[in-house]
Amino acid sequence: MLNIGRKHLVHVVKYRWLWMALTALLLIPGIAAMIYSSATYENHAPLKVGIDYTGGTILQYGIEEKVTNKDLTVIREGLEKQGIENPYLQILNVNNDQQKNTKSEIQSIISVRTKFIDKDSTDGDKITSVMTEQYKNPELMSVSSVGPTMGKELFKNSLIAMTLAFLGIVAYLSFRFRFDYALAAILGVLHDVVFVVGMFSILGLVYNVQIDGLFITAILTVIGFSVHDTIVVFDRIRENLRYYSKKMSFGEIVDASVNQTLTRSINTSLTTLITLLALYFWGGVTTRDFVLAMILGIAIGTYSSIFFCSMLVDFWNDKQNDKRKEALSV
Amino acid sequence: MKNKIIMFWVIVAIVITSIAVILLKPTKLGLDLVGGSRLVLEAQTTDQVKEITQEDMSHLQFAIEQRVNKLGVAETLVQQVGDKRLLVEIPAVTDLKEAKAFIGETAQLEFKKPGKTEKGIVSWESTGLTGKDLSKAQLTTDSSGQWVVSLEFNAEGAKKFAELTESLVGQQMAIFFDGDLQSAPVIREAIYGGNAQISGGDSGFAYDEAQRMVDLLNAGALPVPAEIVEENTVGPTLGADSVAASKKAAIIGLGAVMIFMLLFYRVPGLIADIALIIYSLILFALFKTIPVTLTLAGIAGFILSIGMAVDANILIFERTKEELRAGRNLFTAINSGFDRAFTSIFDSNMTTIITCVILYLLGTSVVKGFALTLALGVVVSMFSAITVTKNFMHLIFGTGELKHPGLFGLKKEEIGESYRAEETKREKARFGILD
Numbered sequence A: 001m002l003n004i005g006r007k008h009l010v011h012v013v014k015y016r017w018l019w020m021a022l023t024a025l026l027l028i029p030g031i032a033a034m035i036y037s038s039a040t041y042e043n044h045a046p047l048k049v050g051i052d053y054t055g056g057t058i059l060q061y062g063i064e065e066k067v068t069n070k071d072l073t074v075i076r077e078g079l080e081k082q083g084i085e086n087p088y089l090q091i092l093n094v095n096n097d098q099q100k101n102t103k104s105e106i107q108s109i110i111s112v113r114t115k116f117i118d119k120d121s122t123d124g125d126k127i128t129s130v131m132t133e134q135y136k137n138p139e140l141m142s143v144s145s146v147g148p149t150m151g152k153e154l155f156k157n158s159l160i161a162m163t164l165a166f167l168g169i170v171a172y173l174s175f176r177f178r179f180d181y182a183l184a185a186i187l188g189v190l191h192d193v194v195f196v197v198g199m200f201s202i203l204g205l206v207y208n209v210q211i212d213g214l215f216i217t218a219i220l221t222v223i224g225f226s227v228h229d230t231i232v233v234f235d236r237i238r239e240n241l242r243y244y245s246k247k248m249s250f251g252e253i254v255d256a257s258v259n260q261t262l263t264r265s266i267n268t269s270l271t272t273l274i275t276l277l278a279l280y281f282w283g284g285v286t287t288r289d290f291v292l293a294m295i296l297g298i299a300i301g302t303y304s305s306i307f308f309c310s311m312l313v314d315f316w317n318d319k320q321n322d323k324r325k326e327a328l329s330v
Numbered sequence B: 001m002k003n004k005i006i007m008f009w010v011i012v013a014i015v016i017t018s019i020a021v022i023l024l025k026p027t028k029l030g031l032d033l034v035g036g037s038r039l040v041l042e043a044q045t046t047d048q049v050k051e052i053t054q055e056d057m058s059h060l061q062f063a064i065e066q067r068v069n070k071l072g073v074a075e076t077l078v079q080q081v082g083d084k085r086l087l088v089e090i091p092a093v094t095d096l097k098e099a100k101a102f103i104g105e106t107a108q109l110e111f112k113k114p115g116k117t118e119k120g121i122v123s124w125e126s127t128g129l130t131g132k133d134l135s136k137a138q139l140t141t142d143s144s145g146q147w148v149v150s151l152e153f154n155a156e157g158a159k160k161f162a163e164l165t166e167s168l169v170g171q172q173m174a175i176f177f178d179g180d181l182q183s184a185p186v187i188r189e190a191i192y193g194g195n196a197q198i199s200g201g202d203s204g205f206a207y208d209e210a211q212r213m214v215d216l217l218n219a220g221a222l223p224v225p226a227e228i229v230e231e232n233t234v235g236p237t238l239g240a241d242s243v244a245a246s247k248k249a250a251i252i253g254l255g256a257v258m259i260f261m262l263l264f265y266r267v268p269g270l271i272a273d274i275a276l277i278i279y280s281l282i283l284f285a286l287f288k289t290i291p292v293t294l295t296l297a298g299i300a301g302f303i304l305s306i307g308m309a310v311d312a313n314i315l316i317f318e319r320t321k322e323e324l325r326a327g328r329n330l331f332t333a334i335n336s337g338f339d340r341a342f343t344s345i346f347d348s349n350m351t352t353i354i355t356c357v358i359l360y361l362l363g364t365s366v367v368k369g370f371a372l373t374l375a376l377g378v379v380v381s382m383f384s385a386i387t388v389t390k391n392f393m394h395l396i397f398g399t400g401e402l403k404h405p406g407l408f409g410l411k412k413e414e415i416g417e418s419y420r421a422e423e424t425k426r427e428k429a430r431f432g433i434l435d
Helices: A016-040 A069-081 A096-100 A123-134 A148-176 A179-207 A213-244 A250-260 A262-282 A285-329 B002-024 B054-070 B098-104 B155-167 B207-220 B236-289 B296-325 B330-362 B365-397 B425-431
Strands: A056-063 A088-093 A108-114 A139-146 B036-043 B077-081 B085-091 B109-118 B121-130 B134-141 B147-153 B174-177 B180-183 B195-199 B226-234
Touching (some): A069 A088, A148 A179, A148 B226, A179 A285, A262 A285, A285 B236, B002 B236, B109 B155, B121 B155, B134 B207, B147 B155, B147 B207, B296 B330
Antiparallel strands (some): A056 A108, A056 A139, A088 A108, B036 B085, B036 B226, B134 B147, B174 B180
16 A cells, blocks of 8 residues: 555544444434434424524523522522413523623523513513512513514524525535535534534433524534535545545545545644634623534534545445446346 | 735735724624614504505504604614514613513604693693594695695594594694604694694695604504514623623634644744734724624624634645655645645635525524624635735745754654655646646
8 A cells, every 4th residue: 555644543444333333322312312302392393492493582680699599499489470381490600700891790690481472461570570579689681582473484494594505515515526425425414413403402301401593503504614624535535536546445545535634624623612612611601502512513523524424435435336346247 | 926025015905904994993793792672573464454565564664763763872773674574773772671662652643732821832731632543644735736744543533533623623733743742733623534634834844844744643653563573682781791701702712723823833823823813803804894793693603713714724734744744845835735725725615605605695683693704704714824824934934945844843754754646747837846
């Protein structure tokens, strides 16, 4: 074998079955959680969906003391006494050094989610009065409300956006690469999307994390990034094929290409992860889940472009060769 | 070399312009950062109005604009989206309930009768006849060709109006809009049938004046009821906290990426860092020029793009290192590093742009902000990571020998150990390979 690159760090082709098993191991818990959620949730969604998709109202109150889970029980009782049905409460703790600039005294944020409060309803005032009973100067910091019809529409639009993104990328890749590369890249993207959605399904079951309109944005960004990563590897395979296709087997070329682009794949993901981690730990409270989805997606996207997609291309090629041999031997 | 020096000064000029723009132009911050209300209203059909027409929408938009303006806040926005929705943006509200209140009531139009007169000033008394009783106002002309405002009351309004005018013959009747006296025509005779005209007195109405009145009257009565279907209201505290948090995250993110690049790629890393600063300056100046309204999601897109902007540099430097390991001379290694990485950079950025375009077309306004900043970031990064970095690399390293591989983070033993692809003559010419 020719010396392409230095010693290979990863062996995609040789340990093909190992990578397939690892992929399965990564995906199965999430898929299980999605199936479990679909079966048990009222709306049969694989994820816990927030008001953007179901309709509802979220009120956020800034509280000048640390709020504990015990307090929430008291507030929940208070709200139910006022006739607010099934309020969903959550505490967001505020990073203390964040307020140095704004001089606010707020230590915690309580977010209250209820069914859609329309303009004639007084539920908002009732909730505020419960808060005022419990705490000194609760500050109503934000209100977000989505009507039920709007929620359905947003959900439909999100699905359309996802489908279009997939089709757009397949079209572009088929135009620039061969169709089987495009297919492998798309399977890689699906792999990443299923992983992230699965993780959020688990988070939803365990920590009650709900997805909002930004989640779909995060998924689409992950799709872009995942394809981005895969293209670099494929581009290298394409280039190496030009020079070495006569001297080396397809599998060897795939392995060599993956190893040549390995540092790059890891480094770009690292720089992107660095900025995302900065956003996660120091950025705004409201975008934290959005950033988490991207962190998970970019990490898995790097894995899939190195191991999963290139393995697929090689696997596919092997199958094609087998068929050709069969055809010849007949 | 001459071209490279010209390019260098072009880059300097772009940087200076960007800094000037950043210093001179204000940043447009979104409602989630300055605090404010963003409402989506949907026109509702009623028994009378079975279908929402474009005319209904224009009237509704005008009515809502009037009310929003009454809040006395600068830079409000009322815009039609889709067939039957209005987007309303009201920045800097302090009372989260106040912004929403304007949509509920429809009775800011009031008809009043004269009460006591003290020192020549008439005090007006409520009559109970309000905008709720009006079905619509129209601009028409009377027999003498003067502009008049025709009023049409609903059944109950017609009855009240008849009673009111009966009692006010020969006196003035005042029309108030949101507490302001709009006009006070003299009632010549009792008016039955629910129709009335307001004429402009002896001098008549100017067209603009009459039109304004029609609009105001129609504004008093919303032509169709509207419901809030979406609301996002953020108080000023949360907004300010978010801005502070985003700034901090941006500085830490940018700083950490720069340190990483410097440690891993040494001199080229330093050049990439300078390119990254130039990237941030150009992008920020673009945001201010277009102008892009920065929202929390938009800033997240911007910070994410910092991580992605160095992607092109990493690709190029990895390739350059490989070419150096293959024993190429410095100039060739740099050139082929750029040329060979280009297709990867281009293809991968195109897919990001495809997703951004889809997000922009289909997304809600929050998502649009994210897509726009990310797409702009990708485009600008193609310039900063390729043109700027290449220029600096050539200016610094020139065409000489690489005497200290450490400058690239390479060890001396590594040079020449790697493979090397055999190019055709055409490719050699394209990559500028001299050996």
